[in-house]
Amino acid sequence: MTQDQHARPSTQDGAPQDSAPQDSATRHGTSQGWPGKVPGLGYGGDYNPEQWPQATRVEDVELMTQAGVNLVSVGIFSWAMLEPREGEYDWGWLDETMDRLHAAGVRVALATATASPPPWLTHQHPQILPETADGTTLWPGARQAYSVSNPVFREYALRMTWAVAQRYATHPALALWHVDNELGCHNAHDFSDDAAAAFRSWLSTRYGSVEELNRAWGTAFWSQRYSSFEEILPPRTAPMFVNPTQQLDFHRYSSDELLDYFREIKAILREFTPGVPVTTNFMCSTRTKHMDYFSWAQEMDVIATDHYTVADDPDRHIELAFSADLTRGVAGGKPWMLMEHSTSAVNWQPRNHTKAPAEMLRDSLGHVARGADAVMFFQWRQSRAGAEKYHSAMVPHAGTDSDVFRSTVSLGETLRRLAPVQGSQVHAEVALLFDYEAWWGAELDSHPINDLSYPQELLHWYRGLWESGVSVDVVHPSADLSRYRVIVVPTLYLVTDADAANIEAAARAGASVLVTCFSGIVDEHDAVRLGGYPGAFRELLGIRVEEFWPLQAEEALRLDDGSRAEMWSEKIHLAAESGTSAEVIRRFASLSHRDDMGSTTGSVPPSIAPTGEFTLAGWPAVTRREVGEGVAWYIGTRPDAQALHGLVQEVLIEAGVAPEQVDAGVGVDAVRRWTGEGEDAQSFLFVLNHTGQDATLKVKGVELLTGAKTRGRLTVPGGGVAVVQEG
Numbered sequence: 001m002t003q004d005q006h007a008r009p010s011t012q013d014g015a016p017q018d019s020a021p022q023d024s025a026t027r028h029g030t031s032q033g034w035p036g037k038v039p040g041l042g043y044g045g046d047y048n049p050e051q052w053p054q055a056t057r058v059e060d061v062e063l064m065t066q067a068g069v070n071l072v073s074v075g076i077f078s079w080a081m082l083e084p085r086e087g088e089y090d091w092g093w094l095d096e097t098m099d100r101l102h103a104a105g106v107r108v109a110l111a112t113a114t115a116s117p118p119p120w121l122t123h124q125h126p127q128i129l130p131e132t133a134d135g136t137t138l139w140p141g142a143r144q145a146y147s148v149s150n151p152v153f154r155e156y157a158l159r160m161t162w163a164v165a166q167r168y169a170t171h172p173a174l175a176l177w178h179v180d181n182e183l184g185c186h187n188a189h190d191f192s193d194d195a196a197a198a199f200r201s202w203l204s205t206r207y208g209s210v211e212e213l214n215r216a217w218g219t220a221f222w223s224q225r226y227s228s229f230e231e232i233l234p235p236r237t238a239p240m241f242v243n244p245t246q247q248l249d250f251h252r253y254s255s256d257e258l259l260d261y262f263r264e265i266k267a268i269l270r271e272f273t274p275g276v277p278v279t280t281n282f283m284c285s286t287r288t289k290h291m292d293y294f295s296w297a298q299e300m301d302v303i304a305t306d307h308y309t310v311a312d313d314p315d316r317h318i319e320l321a322f323s324a325d326l327t328r329g330v331a332g333g334k335p336w337m338l339m340e341h342s343t344s345a346v347n348w349q350p351r352n353h354t355k356a357p358a359e360m361l362r363d364s365l366g367h368v369a370r371g372a373d374a375v376m377f378f379q380w381r382q383s384r385a386g387a388e389k390y391h392s393a394m395v396p397h398a399g400t401d402s403d404v405f406r407s408t409v410s411l412g413e414t415l416r417r418l419a420p421v422q423g424s425q426v427h428a429e430v431a432l433l434f435d436y437e438a439w440w441g442a443e444l445d446s447h448p449i450n451d452l453s454y455p456q457e458l459l460h461w462y463r464g465l466w467e468s469g470v471s472v473d474v475v476h477p478s479a480d481l482s483r484y485r486v487i488v489v490p491t492l493y494l495v496t497d498a499d500a501a502n503i504e505a506a507a508r509a510g511a512s513v514l515v516t517c518f519s520g521i522v523d524e525h526d527a528v529r530l531g532g533y534p535g536a537f538r539e540l541l542g543i544r545v546e547e548f549w550p551l552q553a554e555e556a557l558r559l560d561d562g563s564r565a566e567m568w569s570e571k572i573h574l575a576a577e578s579g580t581s582a583e584v585i586r587r588f589a590s591l592s593h594r595d596d597m598g599s600t601t602g603s604v605p606p607s608i609a610p611t612g613e614f615t616l617a618g619w620p621a622v623t624r625r626e627v628g629e630g631v632a633w634y635i636g637t638r639p640d641a642q643a644l645h646g647l648v649q650e651v652l653i654e655a656g657v658a659p660e661q662v663d664a665g666v667g668v669d670a671v672r673r674w675t676g677e678g679e680d681a682q683s684f685l686f687v688l689n690h691t692g693q694d695a696t697l698k699v700k701g702v703e704l705l706t707g708a709k710t711r712g713r714l715t716v717p718g719g720g721v722a723v724v725q726e727g
């Protein structure tokens with residue numbers, strides 16, 4: 001143990017190494033991006049040797065070699081072990097770990113150890129603890145008990161980062177910096193006085209003057225006009241609905257504040273190791289709402305994400321596909337890292353699902369198919385104690401004589417065989433637009449429907465595309481949309497003028513754009529776009545919505561083609577003033593009562609519609625308008641799965657978009673990754689059979705998992721996977 005922050009790291013043989021920042025560029029190169037020291041596809045997981053005795057640590061590295069592990073994350077929750085008392089550092093165990101991993105050829109994503117402050121820090125400085133909207137302090141005893149807005153915490157976190165970076169800057173095992181861990185997972189929104197001060201500063205920078213803020217927030221309503229920034233608070237618990245724009249800006253501020261914390265840590269790491277890439281693990285999924293990862297992406301040298309499936313979701317493989325496509329969209333189409341997922345059950349769901357070996361393989365390759373060049377798990381060895389002791393790992397409690405460890409070894413061999421895939425990319429002709437700010441806005445309170453779920457709407461439409469067998473990029477509305485033939489815009493409630501113009505330009509250039517209900521309603525300040533809905537898209541679509549007609553939970557709709565819809569309807573007018581008129585593709589026909597999960601009766605109970613009449617019968621429900629070289633569709637309701645599938649098929653066929661594998665069948669996921677261009681292009685077809693039946697496909701090439709050559713046809717067993725290098 002030492003109090004010297006300038007102590008130098010050891011080498012493999014124990015001799016001291018010089019750790020001057022200027023030397024690191026020579027060791028690691030000068031370009032940031034993919035951790036170049038990792039050969040082939042990355043494979044490994046979180047490694048926590050501090051939890052185990054020396055004999056187990058030695059065994060760990062032997063087992064990693066057996067499993068083909070080449071990359072591990074180390075030191076994520078080790079602050080209290082590295083600095084057991086303020087200013088006193090114990091580097092011995094980490095020095096030894098880094099040296100041992102290097103000797104075995106395992107590279108390290110070294111964490112800054114800042115993911116949870118040690119007890120001595122929260123004891124000495126309780127002001128660093130975050131607070132909830134009702135003023136409750138979030139006390140230590142779990143993890144992430146810190147406020148990134150607190151200057152004392154920032155000082156200590158940056159000091160710890162400096163100490164780690166200074167010691168290990170030139171260690172040959174270092175391949176990647178792992179900043180903190182899952183930033184904002186438990187403390188994304190802090191309502192403390194420090195956060196209030198930081199929020200006011202953020203608002204001053206954003207608006208420049210309190211007068212401009214009053215205009216943007218609509219503070220003439222409910223006597224909310226501010227005379228100075230000092231009067232403004234975070235949206236703490238209040239007697240009634242808090243100003244929605246205040247809530248929206250607090251979402252933005254909170255995301256930006258976490259990103260600012262990342263930038264400060266990254267600056268220190270860059271000082272010592274200008275050539276070592278820096279990242280943090282995102283949580284790109286339908287469950288993580290509070291961080292705008294599209295705005296974070298430009299600060300990452302490589303995009304990394306954590307993903308876990310939900311046990312009670314029978315279509316969890318579709319949500320996995322969506323989340324992987326979203327991660328690729330955040331990464332701008334480049335390869336990315338799966339930093340965490342699970343070998344089997346997790347510990348934090350009501351009933352945790354145990355995976356069969358085949359499901360573990362499908363989950364892993366499902367991410368690789370969609371752009372992941374690294375497959376990692378939480379964690380290497382299953383903990384004996386602590387809150388995550390029942391979270392599965394690569395080495396389970398049962399040890400090596402277990403299906404889980406055998407699957408760990410088998411997956412390592414599989415990924416070694418897939419080394420040629422590294423660096424290849426997915427080329428999609430369909431885009432599904434996703435915006436975190438639209439998510440925040442769509443789920444604010446006091447809306448026409450307050451149980452509308454933005455991610456569920458995205459998944460609803462994504463499912464229709466997935467079942468159609470087409471590859472999908474999940475991208476931001478500001479992305480370059482020129483390469484897409486079909487662009488789906490689900491519930492883009494909040495949209496800027498620039499993003500709306502970007503979408504319209506894509507339609508005019510030849511894309512088929514499909515906009516769904518409750519889109520284009522407000523601007524970036526959550527102010528309603530007047531003149532009729534859907535506001536920002538009214539001219540593009542050639543329609544004007546006079547009024548929303550939300551349905552009650554027990555109601556369902558019939559359309560004039562016999563298809564069904566739910567949740568939403570609206571009074572749609574065709575707007576002749578838009579030039580080319582929209583045509584009606586479907587009309588509302590009748591209102592019915594929902595029975596159980598979807599069956600309907602033929603009449604409306606008197607408690608719902610005493611007159612027995614449906615006011616919107618005969619009004620447009622789905623419209624289509626030719627615009628420029630393309631087409632703009634509008635869906636003024638929420639079609640059920642069958643109706644949605646039919647609409648998606650119409651749009652895809654009209655746009656000339658074909659499935660990746662025409663004969664794959666529903667439930668068989670087929671995705672291609674490509675390298676090169678033109679005559680030099682090489683494709684890798686991933687096939688994941690999520691059904692219980694064998695699937696036979698027409699494909700030529702070499703199946704990489706077995707080495708077998710296909711002769712025009714390939715059978716993938718039920719629950720199985722295949723990867724064909726085509727040609």
